[in-house]
Amino acid sequence: MNLASIDIAIVLAYIALSLWIGFWIANKANKDMKSYFLGGNKLPWYYLGLSNASGMFDISGTMWMVYLLFIYGLKSVFIPWLWPAFNQIFLMVFLSIWLRRSGVMTGAEWITFRFGNSRGAQWSHLIVVLFALLSVIGFLAYGFIGIGKFAAAFLPWQLSANSHYNEVLYGLIIILITTAYVVKGGMFGVVITEVVQFVIMTIACIAIGVIAMMKVSPDMLAAAVPEGWHSLAFGWTLDLDWSALLASANQKIIDDGWSLFSVFFMLVLFKGFLQSMAGPAPNFDMQRILSAKTPVEAAKMSWIVSVVLLFPRYMMITGLAVLALVFFRDELNGMGSNVDFEQILPFALANFIPAGLLGLVVAGLLATFMSTFAATVNAAPAYLVNDIYKKYVNANAAPKTYVKLSYLVSILFVVLGTVIGLFIPSLNELILWLVSALYGGYTAANLLKWYWWRFNGYGYFFGMLTGILTAIPMMFTSVSPLHAFPVLFACCLLACVIASLLSPADDMTVLKAFYYKTRPWGFWAPVLAELKKDNASIQPNGHFLRDMTNVCVGIVWHTSLTAAPIFMVIQQWHAFAAAMLVAALTSIFLKFYWWDKLRDEPDDALPVERLASVAPLSSK
Numbered sequence: 001m002n003l004a005s006i007d008i009a010i011v012l013a014y015i016a017l018s019l020w021i022g023f024w025i026a027n028k029a030n031k032d033m034k035s036y037f038l039g040g041n042k043l044p045w046y047y048l049g050l051s052n053a054s055g056m057f058d059i060s061g062t063m064w065m066v067y068l069l070f071i072y073g074l075k076s077v078f079i080p081w082l083w084p085a086f087n088q089i090f091l092m093v094f095l096s097i098w099l100r101r102s103g104v105m106t107g108a109e110w111i112t113f114r115f116g117n118s119r120g121a122q123w124s125h126l127i128v129v130l131f132a133l134l135s136v137i138g139f140l141a142y143g144f145i146g147i148g149k150f151a152a153a154f155l156p157w158q159l160s161a162n163s164h165y166n167e168v169l170y171g172l173i174i175i176l177i178t179t180a181y182v183v184k185g186g187m188f189g190v191v192i193t194e195v196v197q198f199v200i201m202t203i204a205c206i207a208i209g210v211i212a213m214m215k216v217s218p219d220m221l222a223a224a225v226p227e228g229w230h231s232l233a234f235g236w237t238l239d240l241d242w243s244a245l246l247a248s249a250n251q252k253i254i255d256d257g258w259s260l261f262s263v264f265f266m267l268v269l270f271k272g273f274l275q276s277m278a279g280p281a282p283n284f285d286m287q288r289i290l291s292a293k294t295p296v297e298a299a300k301m302s303w304i305v306s307v308v309l310l311f312p313r314y315m316m317i318t319g320l321a322v323l324a325l326v327f328f329r330d331e332l333n334g335m336g337s338n339v340d341f342e343q344i345l346p347f348a349l350a351n352f353i354p355a356g357l358l359g360l361v362v363a364g365l366l367a368t369f370m371s372t373f374a375a376t377v378n379a380a381p382a383y384l385v386n387d388i389y390k391k392y393v394n395a396n397a398a399p400k401t402y403v404k405l406s407y408l409v410s411i412l413f414v415v416l417g418t419v420i421g422l423f424i425p426s427l428n429e430l431i432l433w434l435v436s437a438l439y440g441g442y443t444a445a446n447l448l449k450w451y452w453w454r455f456n457g458y459g460y461f462f463g464m465l466t467g468i469l470t471a472i473p474m475m476f477t478s479v480s481p482l483h484a485f486p487v488l489f490a491c492c493l494l495a496c497v498i499a500s501l502l503s504p505a506d507d508m509t510v511l512k513a514f515y516y517k518t519r520p521w522g523f524w525a526p527v528l529a530e531l532k533k534d535n536a537s538i539q540p541n542g543h544f545l546r547d548m549t550n551v552c553v554g555i556v557w558h559t560s561l562t563a564a565p566i567f568m569v570i571q572q573w574h575a576f577a578a579a580m581l582v583a584a585l586t587s588i589f590l591k592f593y594w595w596d597k598l599r600d601e602p603d604d605a606l607p608v609e610r611l612a613s614v615a616p617l618s619s620k
Contacts, residue, residue: 007359014363015177017196045297047195049304052288054198056305057313059147059365066348067341069321069566071249072240072258073229077562078265079258082482084272085562087280089554092302093594094547095279096289098450098518100298101601106386107132107286111460113517114449116510120457120503125391127464129383131442133413134468135281136380138438140417147171151366174366175418197364202312204364207357208349209315209569212322215352218571224325230572232563234261246329248339257480264482271485275439278446296598303595310561318569323348380413381406440485441467444492448500451522453511459500466495519601521547550594557586 003011068076104110111128115121148171222230226240238261242249258264280286292298324344331347332339353361385406390397445463448455470488474481505511508530515527521541531538560582567576 003359003362004355006356007362010356010359011363011366014200014366043291043293045292045301046304048288048291048297049301050195050198050308052285052301053305053309054195054201056309057198057201062313062317062365063342063345065317066320066324066345069317070324070341070344071242071252072238073225074232074563074566075234075238075240075261077232077559077566078268081268081272084268084275086272086555086558087276088302088306089551089558090276091280091285091289092299092306093550093554094299094543095450096292096298096302097295097598098520099279099286099289100292100295101518102290103517105290106383107281109387111457114510114514115457115460116507118457118506120459120461121506122457123461124457124464125387127461127468129387131438131464131468132281132383133380135438136377136383136413137417140377140413147174147366172418175414198308200360201364202308204357204361205312205316205319208319208353208361209565210319211352212319212569213571216322216326220326221322221570224329230570234265236260236262246332248332248335252339252341257483267482267485271440271443271482271489274447274489275443277450278443279450281439281442281446294600296600299598306558306561310558311565314562314565315569318566320345320348322570323352327351377410377414381409384409438468438471440481440488441471441492443467444489444496448493448496450520453515453522453524453527454500454505455496456500456503456506458503459496459498462499463492463496467492546593546597550590553586553589554594557583557590560586 065076065080068079072079099110102110102113104113107128111125112121115124151170151174224245226242226245228240238253238259240253242253253259280289288301289298292301321344324347328344328347332341332344349358349361385402389405390402394401442464445460445467448463449460467488470491471481474484508527511527512531515524516531516538519541521544524540528538528540560579564576564579564583567573567579
C-alpha cells in the first residue's frame with residue numbers, strides 16, 4: 001500500500017523524535033550503572049507504569065491477539081493467560097514489594113542476595129544470567145518477525161522484489177533506528193520515549209475502536225462469525241464451527257491444539273498461577289520494578305500497567321478483528337491452505353483508516369515495536385556487564401567503562417536476536433516456546449526461592465539447568481510446550497528438591513538477611529527462630545490469606561477490564577455494562593483490602609549490609 005504524504009511525514013517525525021529523546025537524555029543516563037539501568041531510582045511510579053505498559057504493547061503480540069480474537073471470539077480473553085497475562089496481579093499485590101526491597105540492580109544480582117556467595121550461589125548466578133540472555137534473544141527474535149511483516153505492509157518503498165526479503169530489510173532498518181536511541185539513552189531514554197509512545201498508541205487505539213463501531217453493526221458481525229463467538233462461556237470443547245464461513249479457521253484451531261478448551265483453560269490457569277507465584281522473569285518487567293523509588297511505588301507501578309493498558313489495547317485489537325471479520329473474509333478464503341492470519345492487522349488498517357490518522361496509527365504501532373524492543377535490549381547489558389564483567393572480570397573499572405561496554409553488548413544481542421528471527425517460521429510457534437517451554441523450565445526453581453528456606457543455590461542451579469536443557473530441544477520438536485508443561489515442571493521441581501537436600505543448607509547469615517529484608521510468607525520457621533534470638537520483636541508475614549484473596553479478586557478485575565472494551569466495540573451493551581460493574585466492584589474491594597494496606601517498612605531503604613545494625617544477623 002502507499003501512505004499519503006501526511007502519513008509519511010507523521011511517521012518520519014515520530015522516528016526523529018524518538019532518536020532526539022534518546023540522545024538528549026544520554027547525559028543523564030550515562031553517569032553510572034545505576035543511572036543507565038535503573039534511572040537512578042528517581043523515576044515516578046506512574047512514568048514507570050506507562051513505560052512498562054508501552055513495553056507490553058508490542059506489534060508482534062498485537063498481531064497475534066488480533067488473530068486470536070478473529071478466530072476464537074470472546075474466549076480469546078483467556079488465551080493470553082499463556083504468558084500469563086494476569087501475572088501483574090501477583091506483582092502488584094505482593095511480589096513487586098518483596099522484589100524491590102532487595103535494592104539490587106538485576107535479577108542475577110538478586111540471586112546473590114538470596115543465596116549468598118557460596119559455590120552453589122555462584123552457579124545459580126551464572127545460570128540465571130544464561131536464562132536471561134536466552135530470554136532476551138528469544139524476545140528480540142519475536143519482535144523482529146512482527147515488525148518485518150508490519151513494515152513491509154505499510155511503508156511505501158519496495159526494498160526488494162521478494163516479499164520475504166522486503167520484510168527482512170524493513171525489519172533491519174527499524175531495528176537499527178531503535179537500537180540507536182536505546183543504546184544511547186539507557187533506562188532514562190527508554191522510559192521517557194515509551195511514555196511518548198504510549199500517548200500516541202492510546203490515541204490510535206481509541207480511533208480504531210470508534211471506526212470499527214461506526215463501520216460494523218452488530219447484525220453485520222453476527223452474520224460473519226459462528227455461533228458461540230460472542231460468548232465467554234465454554235464447555236469441554238471449543239464448539240466454534242467455521243466450516244460455513246472460513247474453513248481454514250477450523251484447521252487453525254486444530255493446529256493450535258486448543259479444541260479441548262476446558263483442558264487448555266485448566267492448563268493455562270495451573271501454569272499461570274505457578275509462573276506468577278515464581279515472580280517476574282529477569283527481563284524488562286523486573287527492571288521496571290527494581291527502578292521504582294520504593295517498594296510501595298513498585299506495587300503501584302504494577303497496578304497502573306493493567307489500568308492504562310488493557311482498555312485501549314483491546315479497543316484496537318477488537319476494532320481490527322471486527323473490520324477483518326466483515327470485510328477480509330473473502331481474501332482469507334482465497335488464500336486456501338496458505339492462509340496467513342497475521343495479515344489481518346495490515347489489511348484492516350490499510351482499508352479503513354483515513355489519511356492523517358493512518359500515519360498516527362502506523363507511528364503508534366511502530367512505537368509498540370520500538371518500546372518492547374527497547375525494553376528488552378536494555379535488559380541484556382544489565383546482566384552481561386553488571387553480573388558477569390563487573391562481578392568476575394573487572395570490579396573496579398570506571399563507571400563510563402561499564403556504560404560503553406553496555407553499548408557493545410546491546411548491539412551484539414540485537415544482531416543475535418535478528419539473525420535467529422530470520423529462521424523462525426511464525427509468531428505463534430515462538431510465543432508458545434517462550435511462554436511454555438523456556439518459562440516453564442524457569443518456574444519450579446523461582447517458585448521455591450521465595451517460599452522455602454531450605455532451597456539453596458545448588459537446587460536453583462540444577463532446577464534451572466534441567467529446565468533450559470529440556471526447553472531448547474522442544475523448539476525443534478512437534479511436542480506442544482503447553483501440554484508438556486506439567487511434566488517439565490515436575491522434572492524441574494524434582495531436580496530442585498533433590499539437589500537442595502543432597503547439599504548443605506545456605507549460610508544462615510545470608511538467609512536471615514534475606515528474610516529480614518524481604519519478609520516473604522512461606523516455610524521460613526527455622527530462619528525466623530534464629531532471627532528471634534537476636535530480636536524477639538520480629539514477626540512473620542501473616543498476610544498470606546489477604547494477599548491470595550486480593551490475587552483472586554484481582555484476576556477477576558483484570559479479566560473484566562479485558563472483556564469490557566471487546567463488548568463495547570462489538571456493541572454488546574448489556575455485557576459491557578456487566579463487565580464494567582464487575583470492574584467497579586472489584587476495584588472497590590482492592591481499594592480497601594490492597595491499596596489502603598500498602599506500607600513501606602522503616603528498613604526498606606536500608607542496604608543489606610546495614611541490616612546488622614537494626615537486627616543482628618550473625619549466626620549463633
